[in-house]
Amino acid sequence: MNLIKHPLIFLLVMTVLTYSCKSSKTISTSQNTIADSLTTSIKPDTIDIPKVVLEIQDSIELNIHRVLKDTLHIIGVGDIMMGTNFPNESYLPPANGTYLLTDVEEVLSNADVTFGNLEGVILNEGGEEKYCKNPKLCYLFRSPEVYLNNLKQAGFDVLSTANNHAGDFGNEGRNNTIRALDSLGFHHAGQLTKPYSTFMIDGMKYGFAAFSPNTGTMSIHDYPIAKKIIQHLDSISDVVIVSFHGGAEGNKYQHVTRKTETFYGENRGNVYKFSHALVDAGADIIFGHGPHVTRAVEVYKNRFIGYSLGNFCTYARFNLSGDNGLAPIINVQTSATGEFLQAQVTPIIQVRPGGPKIDPEKRVIRKLQELTKKDFPEVPISIDDNGVITYIQD
Numbered sequence: 001m002n003l004i005k006h007p008l009i010f011l012l013v014m015t016v017l018t019y020s021c022k023s024s025k026t027i028s029t030s031q032n033t034i035a036d037s038l039t040t041s042i043k044p045d046t047i048d049i050p051k052v053v054l055e056i057q058d059s060i061e062l063n064i065h066r067v068l069k070d071t072l073h074i075i076g077v078g079d080i081m082m083g084t085n086f087p088n089e090s091y092l093p094p095a096n097g098t099y100l101l102t103d104v105e106e107v108l109s110n111a112d113v114t115f116g117n118l119e120g121v122i123l124n125e126g127g128e129e130k131y132c133k134n135p136k137l138c139y140l141f142r143s144p145e146v147y148l149n150n151l152k153q154a155g156f157d158v159l160s161t162a163n164n165h166a167g168d169f170g171n172e173g174r175n176n177t178i179r180a181l182d183s184l185g186f187h188h189a190g191q192l193t194k195p196y197s198t199f200m201i202d203g204m205k206y207g208f209a210a211f212s213p214n215t216g217t218m219s220i221h222d223y224p225i226a227k228k229i230i231q232h233l234d235s236i237s238d239v240v241i242v243s244f245h246g247g248a249e250g251n252k253y254q255h256v257t258r259k260t261e262t263f264y265g266e267n268r269g270n271v272y273k274f275s276h277a278l279v280d281a282g283a284d285i286i287f288g289h290g291p292h293v294t295r296a297v298e299v300y301k302n303r304f305i306g307y308s309l310g311n312f313c314t315y316a317r318f319n320l321s322g323d324n325g326l327a328p329i330i331n332v333q334t335s336a337t338g339e340f341l342q343a344q345v346t347p348i349i350q351v352r353p354g355g356p357k358i359d360p361e362k363r364v365i366r367k368l369q370e371l372t373k374k375d376f377p378e379v380p381i382s383i384d385d386n387g388v389i390t391y392i393q394d
Contacts, residue, residue: 067203068336072239075111075331076287078294078309081119081165082150084317086129086142091316093353096146100313100355101154107329107346107358109155112201115208116156116312117243117289118188120165122148122177127169139317140168145180152184157201160210160243162190162217163290174216190217190243196229198237204336207233212245212290213269220246220269227281234282239338242283245290246271247308251323254293254367256307256375271307279303284338287330293323294364296371297330297343299381299391304332304340310364315354325350326364328387345387362387 082100083092093100101108108114120141121127132138151159161177174191181188187199190210195218198207209229211220218226233240247253248263258272268290275286279300286305288295295308310327311318318324329346345368349359365387372383380392 068238069112069202069204070336071341072113072204072334072336073111073331074239074241074285074334075108075114075329076285076306076309077108077114077116077312077329078289078327079119079163079292079311079314079318080116080151080159081141081314081317082143082147083315084120084141084143085125086140086169092144093315093355096144097150097315097355098153100315101150103355103357104329104346104348105154107331111155111331112204113158113206113241114154114156115158115160115241115243115287116151117163117245117287117309118159118161118177118181119163119314121167121169121173122180123169123173127173127176128171130168130170139165141165141317142169142173145176148180148184148186151186157187157199158206158208158241159186159188160190160245160289161188161194162210162212162214162243163245164212164214166191166212166214167216192216192218196233198233205236205238207237207240208243209233209240210243210245211274213267214245217245220244220271220274221267223274223277226274227277230278230281230283238336239284239334240282242275242278242286244269244271244274244286244288246274246288247291247295249291249293250319251293253291254295254323254371256296256298256371275305275307276300279305284334285332292318294327294367294371296375297368297381297383297389298372298376298379299340300379302339302391302393304334304343306330311350311354312348313354313356314350316352318354320350320352320354323367326359326367327356328364328368329356330389340391342391343389345383345389347387 082097123142124144187197189196189208196209211218213220246269248261260270261268288307289309291308294310298305331344333341347359347362347364348356369383382390
């Protein structure tokens with residue numbers, strides 16, 4: 001494309017270049033729609049000026065502001081629901097839950113990027129309640145906005161909004177969740193209106209995308225779109241982080257079956273096939289959640305996959321008995337371009353009504369050892385008794 005023939009675009013490009021070359025500050029960008037031009041050339045008569053400028057700015061960020069580190073520390077945790085005011089306020093913790101993450105705050109903040117799955121919507125009141133055929137099997141989660149401050153204080157940077165509770169209170173819930181996350185500077189993705197995001201932290205550029213089998217979210221079933229998003233993020237980012245909400249739920253479903261999983265009549269995806277497809281497309285780290293129990297971990301093509309990180313901070317409305325109350329905080333160490341180096345598991349436990357505590361008995365480490373050995377016997381991966389995960393390459 002000859003920019004000189006398009007003076008407005010040329011002016012915009014020069015403005016972006018001038019600003020980028022003069023500024024040493026970190027720039028953050030987010031794209032709210034999938035660019036139709038990712039795999040097609042731009043025709044001069046049909047140029048989308050904002051899209052062109054965003055793509056140029058992406059390239060500038062990656063190549064000018066990038067500061068490659070020897071080792072990145074990227075933390076992932078599972079489901080987060082810090083209390084709900086629906087159906088009544090008896091399911092809210094005292095003091096707005098400010099104490100819920102105290103025991104693990106030091107662990108969570110000791111990373112370049114910290115991720116979690118935001119289960120439910122952020123909305124003080126109102127919204128259209130999701131219809132439930134059987135209220136005994138259907139829970140709706142609506143957390144007050146002030147609770148996001150707990151996540152900010154604990155060091156969270158990135159949150160997934162792709163799960164089966166993202167639509168609990170209709171479009172009002174979805175829209176307010178996005179507004180509230182944006183207002184506090186959280187990076188997030190997973191809604192149809194927010195399929196992915198990119199952001200800079202300490203000179204490194206990250207891409208993030210999230211998927212689930214649920215209405216209104218980026219689909220775990222649509223492989224062509226999912227791969228297109230990851231390929232685009234891979235082209236403009238140093239490291240691509242992916243989140244999925246998938247698989248059947250509960251103690252009976254702790255294993256990665258490598259098959260399509262159905263739960264209560266719903267297709268919950270083939271999380272093994274999906275994860276491998278996205279690594280093939282350019283994903284560097286994949287954090288899974290949804291089964292509400294911990295599942296095995298894998299290293300595929302030297303990229304880390306955690307198939308379910310369990311219940312991390314789930315107050316009052318979740319089953320926390322037995323294995324449901326055990327979960328890992330996984331600190332994945334990668335190279336500057338996403339290759340797996342090693343990982344460290346911090347074992348946590350929740351006791352009703354909830355809130356993570358470090359487990360001195362390290363029970364989830366033993367569970368990870370057992371599940372990973374059983375589900376991925378062909379993968380040369382080791383988890384020692386202190387939770388250090390290593391991968392022996394050929």
